[in-house]
Amino acid sequence: MSERRFRVPHTLVLLFSMVILAYIATLVLPQGEFERQTNEKGREEVVAGSYQHLEEGETQPPWVVLTAVPKGMEAAAEVIFFIFIIGGFFGVFRATGASDASIGWLLNRLRHRPGLLIFGGMLIFAVGSSTIGMAEEYLPFVPLLLVMTIGLGMDAVVAVGLLCVGYGVGYGTAVLNPFTVVVAWSVADLPPSSGQGYRLILLVVFLAVGFHHVWSYAKRVRDNPSSSLVADIEPDPSLQVRTDVPVTWRHLGVLAALAFTLGLLVWGIKVHEWYLIPMGATFVALSVVIAAIAWISADKAASAFCEGAAELTTTALLVGVARGIQVVLDDGQVVDTIIHGISQPLESLNPALSAAGMFLVQSACNLFIPSGSGQAYVTMPLMAPLADLVGISRQTAVLAFQFGDGFTNILVPTNAVLVGILAMARIPYDRWVRFILPFMIKVWILGSIALAITVWFPELTGFQ
DSSP: OOOOOOOOOOOHHHHHHHHHHHHHHHHHSSSEOOEEEEEEOOOOOOOOOOOOSSSSOOOOOOTHHHHHHHHHHHHTTHHHHHHHHHHHHHHHHTTTTHHHHHHHHHHHHHHHHHHHHHHHHHHHHHHHHHOOOOGGGGGGHHHHHHHHHTTOOOOOHHHHHHHHHHHHHHHHOOOSSSTTTTHHHHHHHTTTTTTTHHHHHHHHHHHHHHHHHHHHHHHHHHOGGGGGGTTOOOOOOOOOOOOOOOOOOOHHHHHHHHHHHHHHHHHHHHHHHOOOHHHHHHHHHHHHHHHTTOOOOOHHHHHHHHHHHHHHHHHHHHHHHHHHHHHHHHHHHHHHHHHHHHHHHHSSSOOOHHHHHHHHHHHHHHOOOHHHHHHHHHHHHHHHHHHHHHTTTTTHHHHHHHHHHHHTTTTTOOOOOHHHHHHHHTTOOOHHHHHHHHHHHHHHHHHHHHHHHHHOOOOTTTTO
8 A cells, every 4th residue: 555645735725725714713703803093104003902892793605715816816906917027027037048147157157166156146046036036037047056066066955055045035134025025015004115224234144144054064065975965866867057158248238227127126115115016117117128138029028028927827826815815804804803812922922022923923824825925915914913012113023024934935845936946956855854944943043133123223223
């Protein structure tokens, strides 16, 4: 008899199951609400201690679990369409060849300097994830990294480690990631770009910790190959990549246009409080510009845009279904009841410990909702008003979400990107856990300290 192994359900299954659980919660939990007031900054906040049960609430019919899906997509329409635009841009960007050529060039120059290879690669991936939310786009570079690290006497774990730790740090401390921090700012009703200086400092700190972790393991493997976590696993013999893709003037023009656009976005968000519509329009314009610079025909650019958008269809659907969970809870009038229940144990703690507790809650949530945008829509409507109740800033709650989502992405088996990368590198999941868990322990400790600092020094960190 063959042994049956547990398989983690598809994320869409998990989210729709949560829609059903949300409906059950509306039947089981008492309906209630907090009083709300508008503060001096014009932001609506719950009034601490004002929770009260509603005696005459209406019970929702069972078919709301179905209507919640289209309602959720309608409610999250701006984010969903922005995701499609971002996907389309990436499709055109890849079609220009600038991404392959530039990253290949940088990594090729560092291949004989393993320490610089690891740090340089991690920095590239961290910046890409922190600014424009790159993740799936890194998959094509896995074979290149494998060839380099194995050729330099290291192993596949080092290749995946520098990629995943880099992109995990980028997501966890993101300053402009449109899929996570920008969405969380919107849900928490916060001004864009707030607290970016502190996030940049955290990116440097966590990148240093990540580099130390990966480089320490890499040196150990170089000195003693038998200490490799995958010493008994042969690399894919068919693994071949090109490392001599030339960087042309057109590629440089595309990269210059991208750099200019990122600067424009930072300015627009900070000065004019741009959000999804102007940001989406900017990426549409950038797609046209880089296609022209790369001398790509209109038909080819259009096809690449559509293909790139199609690749993010699943992400867009997950965002809509995740928003449906909130629709069911809102219509069932139990959101404030849940906030009240969560706040009780956290209210008994001091604010710094409450912030650390939010970090742990978000880390656990990422096991079930590995989509950053989806998790923001599910958890931030609860965490933002909870922050008001326990006496911490909403910006701290957003940072706790970023930590929980971004860093845990490189650990949870429900993250499709991580699973795909491990499969390409032939690294069993249990071996990966042995490598990454010590780093995650450091992250949980340092992250809790970083959150406590925002509570103790709000003026200094900009988390007010």
